[in-house]
Amino acid sequence: MAGEKLKMVPTRDGFGEGLIELGRKNKDIVVLSADLTDSTRANWFKKEFPERFFGLGVAEQDMIGTAAGFALMGKIPFACTFGVFASGRAWDQIRVSVAYMNLNVKIIGTHGGISVGPDGATHQALEEISLMRILPNMTIIVPCDALEAKRATIESVNLKGPVYIRLGRSGAHVITKESDPFKIGKAVCLKDGKDLTIFACGQMVYEAALACDELKKDGIDARLVNMHTPKPIDKDCIIKAASQTGAIVAVEEHTIAGGFGSAIAEVVIENCPVPVKFVGIRDRFGVSGEPDELFEHFGLRAKNIVQAAKEALAMKR
Amino acid sequence: MNHPNIRELQKKAIEIRKDILKMLTLAGSGHTGGSLSIVEILVALYYHALKNDPNNPKWKERDYFLLSKGHGCPALYAVLAEKGYFNREDLWKLRKLGSMLQGHPQLGLPGIEISSGSLGQGLSIANGIALAARLDKSDIRVYCLLGDGETNEGQVWEAAMTAAHYKLDNVCAIIDFNKLQIDGFCCDVKDMGAYFDKWKNFGWETIETDGHDIKKLMNAFDKAKTIKGMPAVIIAHTIKGKGVSFVENKVEWHGIAPKKEEYERAMKELDEALGKI
Numbered sequence: 254m255a256g257e258k259l260k261m262v263p264t265r266d267g268f269g270e271g272l273i274e275l276g277r278k279n280k281d282i283v284v285l286s287a288d289l290t291d292s293t294r295a296n297w298f299k300k301e302f303p304e305r306f307f308g309l310g311v312a313e314q315d316m317i318g319t320a321a322g323f324a325l326m327g328k329i330p331f332a333c334t335f336g337v338f339a340s341g342r343a344w345d346q347i348r349v350s351v352a353y354m355n356l357n358v359k360i361i362g363t364h365g366g367i368s369v370g371p372d373g374a375t376h377q378a379l380e381e382i383s384l385m386r387i388l389p390n391m392t393i394i395v396p397c398d399a400l401e402a403k404r405a406t407i408e409s410v411n412l413k414g415p416v417y418i419r420l421g422r423s424g425a426h427v428i429t430k431e432s433d434p435f436k437i438g439k440a441v442c443l444k445d446g447k448d449l450t451i452f453a454c455g456q457m458v459y460e461a462a463l464a465c466d467e468l469k470k471d472g473i474d475a476r477l478v479n480m481h482t483p484k485p486i487d488k489d490c491i492i493k494a495a496s497q498t499g500a501i502v503a504v505e506e507h508t509i510a511g512g513f514g515s516a517i518a519e520v521v522i523e524n525c526p527v528p529v530k531f532v533g534i535r536d537r538f539g540v541s542g543e544p545d546e547l548f549e550h551f552g553l554r555a556k557n558i559v560q561a562a563k564e565a566l567a568m569k570r
Numbered sequence: 571m572n573h574p575n576i577r578e579l580q581k582k583a584i585e586i587r588k589d590i591l592k593m594l595t596l597a598g599s600g601h602t603g604g605s606l607s608i609v610e611i612l613v614a615l616y617y618h619a620l621k622n623d624p625n626n627p628k629w630k631e632r633d634y635f636l637l638s639k640g641h642g643c644p645a646l647y648a649v650l651a652e653k654g655y656f657n658r659e660d661l662w663k664l665r666k667l668g669s670m671l672q673g674h675p676q677l678g679l680p681g682i683e684i685s686s687g688s689l690g691q692g693l694s695i696a697n698g699i700a701l702a703a704r705l706d707k708s709d710i711r712v713y714c715l716l717g718d719g720e721t722n723e724g725q726v727w728e729a730a731m732t733a734a735h736y737k738l739d740n741v742c743a744i745i746d747f748n749k750l751q752i753d754g755f756c757c758d759v760k761d762m763g764a765y766f767d768k769w770k771n772f773g774w775e776t777i778e779t780d781g782h783d784i785k786k787l788m789n790a791f792d793k794a795k796t797i798k799g800m801p802a803v804i805i806a807h808t809i810k811g812k813g814v815s816f817v818e819n820k821v822e823w824h825g826i827a828p829k830k831e832e833y834e835r836a837m838k839e840l841d842e843a844l845g846k847i
């Protein structure tokens with residue numbers, strides 16, 4: 254993967270494409286936006302289907318409630334804004350008006366993670382997986398590239414119930430192909446290995462792939478899993494990885510507190526305890542900077558994954 | 571609409587108050603004041619304004635009623651049982667483990683359109699239903715009952731702007747204007763100032779009425795239906811704890827249930843009132 258020349262496309266673009274496709278196929282799709290219609294790519298849908306687009310202004314709580322109303326009437330609303338505002342500002346609305354009622358609302362949180370860049374801490378969502386994971390009925394998808402984002406968007410409609418999709422602002426390497434399998438809740442093993450398993454989601458999958466290549470040079474045979482659905486998490490895949498490879502590294506562009514790695518660790522500890530190392534953001538807010546600089550700054554590079562892998566191996570009995 | 575005469579409905583309101591008190595007493599907890607204040611509003615809705623069918627709660631053509639002030643649910647449960655949405659015996663299991671009658675309304679109980687209890691969320695949902703109905707070219711109406719204290723919540727005003735922006739004349743909000751919340755009188759807790767003007771300025775047609783006068787409430791609902799091009803809000807003057815002398819206007823009765831002897835005193839008062847109609 255490392256040697257290949259890969260296209261760079263933001264995952265939000267994949268969402269935008271998927272949404273238009275859905276809009277053409279299904280008249281029940283409606284789209285809501287909280288004054289971030291261009292940034293979230295909701296405007297791609299709006300251009301083609303203005304009558305099924307609803308702007309709510311800067312009012313995320315109202316947007317989620319309105320989406321719940323649409324869902325009660327059998328529509329399939331996509332409520333779109335930045336991840337920080339979707340998951341944080343409107344959390345109680347998502348809890349009561351969406352998750353508790355198990356309504357068919359799709360929540361689109363773009364600009365997730367530090368790859369937002371210069372806008373800084375208030376705009377870099379580092380908590381969505383944690384915040385959404387604790388809600389019963391909620392499904393969370395973190396696509397690794399634009400193609401997966403498109404497929405996740407389209408697939409999300411076949412799942413009746415709340416879905417949160419975490420997307421990014423900046424270009425991400427397109428590492429999947431149309432022919433690859435994609436099923437919500439089913440992890441994808443990108444590379445088999447016997448020494449340890451690296452689980453990643455979002456654009457960290459690419460970084461983890463680079464790390465696997467590095468580890469190989471040191472004679473370490475790592476398994477790599479694209480865990481695009483942090484919830485419901487693919488337990489079988491995790492238990493198999495723990496029992497077959499005996500060490501785990503979880504990689505996320507997100508806080509490690511209660512996030513993606515925690516979700517994996519919960520399964521490991523209860524079913525097949527083996528060492529787990531986390532690569533992610535540790536109890537900090539984001540800062541301004543270019544995405545590339547920030548990945549370095551927060552220790553989210555392949556080299557950090559390599560180091561975590563070696564530490565996990567050392568802990569292996 | 572063909573409805574029984576007002577006296578019958580006034581009697582019904584008192585019977586519903588009796589049910590509410592029995593439910594709360596058996597439950598041993600719950601919101602007495604804010605349930606008693608909305609009884610006539612619910613009676614006017616369910617026996618006059620709403621298009622509904624208790625035998626077919628999911629009827630496509632029905633109007634929606636959303637209880638945004640979810641803590642007032644004992645009143646709604648009592649009315650729904652009276653209408654035949656579910657068995658009256660279920661009322662006595664309010665708040666008990668295994669009961670469909672949760673401490674705050676939960677979707678799934680026949681006649682309940684939304685789960686609520688976290689204040690401030692109902693009106694946004696009402697707007698979503700109304701917008702969807704418009705897309706479907708359906709002429710259903712959406713009613714949403716809020717507490718006055720509840721309108722401290724910012725989301726209510728976000729939703730108020732949305733309804734006005736989209737000219738949702740199929741939305742009718744009702745404010746249970748009892749002037750009390752938990753910490754005291756609304757004006758002392760956080761003075762909302764010129765309350766009617768607020769709604770007007772947010773683009774709503776405001777209709778003021780006596781929230782315990784069933785005839786006036788019916789007229790208010792009829793008037794709301796005639797408003798075109800903008801949403802309507804009925805601001806209904808009510809008394810928290812209405813109908814039971816020692817509960818009326820007493821802030822401490824917000825979130826407690828009657829004890830046995832209080833229940834008996836209340837029943838006596840209500841029976842006397844019933845006799846006078």
Ligand SMILES: Cc1ncc(C[n+]2csc(CCOP(=O)(O)OP(=O)(O)O)c2C)c(N)n1
Pocket residue numbers: 601603604605607639641687688689690716717718719720721746748750751752810824
């Ligand atoms: C979001 C939220 N905050 C706080 C509460 C706790 N609470 C329940 S009722 C209430 C007061 C509501 O006052 P009002 O709407 O006037 O209701 P009423 O007096 O008619 O009972 C509060 C603060 C809640 N249920 N939801």
